[in-house]
Amino acid sequence: MLPTANGIKADHRIIAQLVTTSSSVLDLGCGDGELLATLVREKNVRAQGIEIDDRAILECVERGLSVFHDDIDSGLSEYADKSFDYIILNQTFQQVKKPEVVLREALRVGKKVIIGIPNFAHINARVQIFFHGRTPVTGALPYEWHDTPNLHFLSVLDFIEYCGKRRITIEEAHFVGTKRRVKLFPNLFAQTGIFIISDKKTMQRQNLQEKKDD
Numbered sequence: 690m691l692p693t694a695n696g697i698k699a700d701h702r703i704i705a706q707l708v709t710t711s712s713s714v715l716d717l718g719c720g721d722g723e724l725l726a727t728l729v730r731e732k733n734v735r736a737q738g739i740e741i742d743d744r745a746i747l748e749c750v751e752r753g754l755s756v757f758h759d760d761i762d763s764g765l766s767e768y769a770d771k772s773f774d775y776i777i778l779n780q781t782f783q784q785v786k787k788p789e790v791v792l793r794e795a796l797r798v799g800k801k802v803i804i805g806i807p808n809f810a811h812i813n814a815r816v817q818i819f820f821h822g823r824t825p826v827t828g829a830l831p832y833e834w835h836d837t838p839n840l841h842f843l844s845v846l847d848f849i850e851y852c853g854k855r856r857i858t859i860e861e862a863h864f865v866g867t868k869r870r871v872k873l874f875p876n877l878f879a880q881t882g883i884f885i886i887s888d889k890k891t892m893q894r895q896n897l898q899e900k901k902d903d
Contacts, residue, residue, distance in 0.1 A: 697727060699865045700805050703883050704779060705731050707803055707861065712774035715739070717761045717795060718781030722749035729754070737773075762787045765794040772798055779805035779883075783841045796857070796888045805883045810844035812877050813867075828867055829880035845875050845882040852886060861885040 697705075701724050708714060710732050716725050719738030722745075728734045738756040740746050749756040762785050776799030778791070783806055785791045795802045807829040814825035824834040832838065843851070845864065852859050864871040864879035871879040 698723075699870075700779060700881050700883055701727050703863050703865070703870075704728070704777065704803055704805065707863075707883075707885060708732050708734060708775055711735070713737075713772075714775045714777060715768070715773040715799065716777040716779070717791070718778065718784065719745075719749065719754075719756060720780075721745050722752045722754045722756065724777070724779055725749070725754050726752045761785060761791055761794075764790060765798050768798045770797055771800050774800050776802045777804075778802065780807065780881075782806055783843060784838045786840060788841060792857075796886070800887070801860070802886045803883065804848075804886060805881055806843060806845075806848055807839075808845045808864075808876065808879050808882055809842045810846065810876050811880050815877075827880065845879055848882060848884070852884075856888075858887045859884050860887060 704724065705727055708728055711734065712732070713735045714725070714728055714737070716736070716738040719725050719740050720742075722738060725736045725738050729736050736754060738749060738754060739759050739761055740749065740756055741758065741760050743758070746756050746758055761781075776795040778795060782788055782792070782804055792802070809830065811827055811829065813827045814830065817823060817825035817827075826833060830839070849859065861884065863883045864875035865881045865883070866878050867880060875882060
């Protein structure tokens with residue numbers, strides 16, 4: 690488990706700090722709605738979620754959240770371009786079948802995308818593989834091999850390189866370790882990486898529009 694403060698998970702706290710007050714948020718794979726509920730309570734966001742698990746959706750409804758039952762692997766065709774200030778993919782990206790499709794659609798629908806990933810290259814995982822020769826189980830990766838929802842096993846460095854190859858801009862990056870934020874060697878010591886990303890082409894169009902407006 691990631692560290693908590695005042696009952697709020699560290700990654701949720703960081704995401705809440707990144708989101709602008711009263712903005713619109715679409716959480717893809719929102720789970721039980723814990724993060725969305727935090728954003729509504731602390732940042733007064735206009736929140737909406739998408740989730741495929743029926744039990745999780747019921748928990749979201751109990752929290753008073755607006756959540757649609759859908760599979761984000763099928764895309765977001767019902768949403769217009771840049772219709773949300775933020776799209777959130779927290780602990781979801783590594784679980785989808787079609788990460789390329791999901792991320793492309795998230796960048797299309799959201800002005801910015803906040804993505805949180807578990808770091809499969811964390812030192813605890815490396816030690817477990819080296820000394821025990823078994824699939825690691827850590828705070829950020831609490832599942833055993835036979836019941837894990839994770840389909841893609843990436844590190845912080847993998848994600849950074851992935852964005853670079855696709856001309857995706859990483860505007861901010863934050864890292865969480867077992868007890869606190871990580872400043873040095875995040876690919877080794879961070880359990881989770883949290884990134885704000887945007888499409889370079891979209892940013893260029895926005896910059897051109899701002900110049901025209903001036």
